[in-house]
Amino acid sequence: MTKRIQAKHKISRRLGVNLWGTAKSPVNARSYGPGQHGQRRRKPSDYGLQLAAKQQLKGYYGNLTEKQFRRVVDEATRRKGESTENLIGLLESRLDAVVYRANFVATVFAARQFINHGHVAVNGRRVTIPSYRLKPGDVVSVREKSRQLTFVLEATQRREREVPEYIDVDFDKLTATYNRMPQLAEVPYPVQMDPKQIIEYYSR
Incomplete structure (x- = not known):
């Protein structure tokens, strides 16, 4: 197993979702997070929800760096129209x-x-x-x-x-x-993405 594949599996496991909808995802067997405290469940804060939404979308597109992702978000908010739709459209045009x-x-x-x-x-x-x-x-x-x-x-x-x-x-x-450029509803994500939470995260 290559380091790249291992990293991909770690992303899914950490986020607790089958991010790419693959049959070999470790989440299919263990839906909880890694580590001895992985099975503890706490109600996430608003910030936690926003952070999780960001990590999920950023991870889906190959685990983009924070700098790369922030640049796309900034462009999405500057463009005319709905920022959330702009964000998805820009990512899908890569x-x-x-x-x-x-x-x-x-x-x-x-x-x-x-x-x-x-x-x-x-x-x-x-x-x-x-x-x-x-x-x-x-x-x-x-x-x-x-x-x-x-x-x-x-x-x-x-x-x-x-x-x-x-x-x-x-x-x-x-x-x-x-x-x-597509709209959010047209993009075949295996899991629900919430770009609105991401825009709110960066507007804090």
Whole structure:
């Protein structure tokens, strides 16, 4: 088991939810937190609820750093419209999120590594930045030399997740078109996300 997989399992266990809806999540067997005091349950404070919501969403997208996540939240609040919807839309427009949604790889962690290693192109040009912001109409593709990688073939054949409506995928060509920025209700999260709590956390 790699350190990356171990870290992913620790996130789910610490938060007490099956964050990515996987069959191998440790939460499926033990829904309480780790450690000798993990089974103690206390009623969380408002701050605790806000913090948990932030950790949950931040962890879902590959355990983003606080600096990265705060930057996205700040942009969401500056933009016109509902801040909560802006936040989700900005996170879903990340290149690693779209590669994951398209079922080109099995996990969002794998998507980040896949992009870092130069296996992905946007509109025909190689991009190695997982946080690259996609615009409506952008076409994400697996580079030709990378299409026969074992983990890519396994992920595209299994297709464990449904592709949301705001992304069109051609599995024959291994391309995904990012159509538009989605709303919260359209994003297929395995667990309930509460971006309103996150906005309140950062507005304290």
